[in-house]
Amino acid sequence: MLTNDPSIAIVSITNAGTKIGIQIKQALKNLLQVHLYAPERISNNQVDHSIAKGEFTPTVQQLFKQVDCLIMIMATGISIRTISPVIQDKTTDPAVLVIDELGQHVISLLSGHVGGANQWTQKIAEILKADPVITTATDTEKVASLDLLAKNLHAWYPNFKENTKLINRKLAEKERVYLYIEDYFLPKVHMLKGFTIITKNQIPEATDAPVVVVSDQTDFDKQVNTIHVVPKLNVLGVGCRKNVTCEMMQTTFAMFMSINHLAWSSINTICSIDLKKNEPAIQYLAKTLNAQTEFHSAEELSVVDVNYPSSEFVKKTVGVGNVASSSANFVSGNIVAIKQFTGKEITMAMSHQ
Incomplete structure (x- = not known):
């Protein structure tokens, strides 16, 4: 792309x-x-x-x-x-x-x-x-490549040069390379030819063939010869009280990601209602995660707010009854994939772009 x-x-x-x-x-x-x-x-x-x-x-x-x-x-x-x-x-x-x-x-x-x-x-x-x-060898052999797969998903994986060289060489030489990819990322991938596609349950415990895992999740057992590719395509919706601290934001985020077994580097955008655009703790989290920020009006969020449980107090205060879920939905264009989590004066929800 x-x-x-x-x-x-x-x-x-x-x-x-x-x-x-x-x-x-x-x-x-x-x-x-x-x-x-x-x-x-x-x-x-x-x-x-x-x-x-x-x-x-x-x-x-x-x-x-x-x-x-x-x-x-x-x-x-x-x-x-x-x-x-x-x-x-x-x-x-x-x-x-x-x-x-x-x-x-x-x-x-x-x-x-x-x-x-x-x-x-x-x-x-x-x-x-x-x-x-x-x-390029993978192109002339008409097979997929690890770096292009990652590029299409705006993804990160460790030891870029070494792993790219290893996987692309094996693909070009028609050697076995296992691939597990979350199904919600498949529409963004144009070519997987050359990989041996497996399900999550089929990820081998020990194998001489490398295993590429494309996932924003972290709940995988310790494996040898495994390369975890983390797409940066998730949208984090945040709702919070005024002047919450960076410590509160950081703790809530860590709990949200840990409970749902999500990779921190998968967050591409942090979003909220426009009343929160100057909230220091949201800016801090975005800077920490190298994520973009988006803020939208209550009028914009109200279009999708009907999809989620509503708080009358929040609606009376800011104009919509569910800031975190509505923001994630509005920015990504998709219903939230990870339901809303409530921490101390902070709520979070996540959707896939």
């Missing part, structure tokens, strides 16, 4: 390449932030940024650090030599594509999975009616 509203830079160095860049920009301009760069000597009114003489290398290297996808319409050798000093890590480098000046081949050069270069290669090749060139 392509990232939301990514920024794309297209760099050409010839007139022929610039025409291809214009074609790509025209096809994507209504959907994405696309900017076309070309040397001053061939620049025209459809080029967004002219590159002064002697500024090609620093310009491209700066773009590499700023954009989500860098498309270079030139020889592969020039592209590699230009960006090589700024390449750092597959988890942070942007997608880099190379296109020949006749527009016949679109090459996924860097960050094929995590950066999305393979997906962009397919997309741009369709626009140009060109041949996509993808050399």
Whole structure:
């Protein structure tokens, strides 16, 4: 899945390449932030940024650090030599594509999975009616990959490089890799070919084959050769009295997550009624979990508030009878998956995005 509203830079160095860049920009301009760069000597009114003489290398290297996808319409050798000093890590480098000046081949050069270069290669090749060139082993073998699976679920897993290399190699070589995935995450996954799918009860206690567990839950027995992939797709609804302390918020959250066997890193968004947008303890929890925050009016929450038990006192005070569940429901678009929990002056509920 392509990232939301990514920024794309297209760099050409010839007139022929610039025409291809214009074609790509025209096809994507209504959907994405696309900017076309070309040397001053061939620049025209459809080029967004002219590159002064002697500024090609620093310009491209700066773009590499700023954009989500860098498309270079030139020889592969020039592209590699230009960006090589700024390449750092597959988890942070942007997608880099190379296109020949006749527009016949679109090459996924860097960050094929995590950066999305393979997906962009397919997309741009369709626009140009060109041949996509993808050399990632799992793609050429037409099997799934661990890092792309995790990307689709905005997920975390430990020892990223080592585990990605291990699992993707085994998948590409058609070796057995077990996979357990919670059924509510399946609609967000596009490809699982190559994995041996198992149920929770079938997770082996001991096996030479690795086991990938995709779950926001933590109630799994200690296992060898197991990689726990934690999707960051949960929405935590919070209701609280005014000026609850960070200690109260932290304790309630820990109890809520522990009772329901939920992974802390699965929380993507913390939400509440707009009257609580300046509540320090909610801000503290969001900062601790590296989660987004959303706050909505009583009028907005009232649309889904009817789905949950209502407190007359809360409704009289803030306008809706159930803040935590209504907030989680409204933000995620789904009925709460984990029923409301009440701690000291704080309530919490959770739903899946």
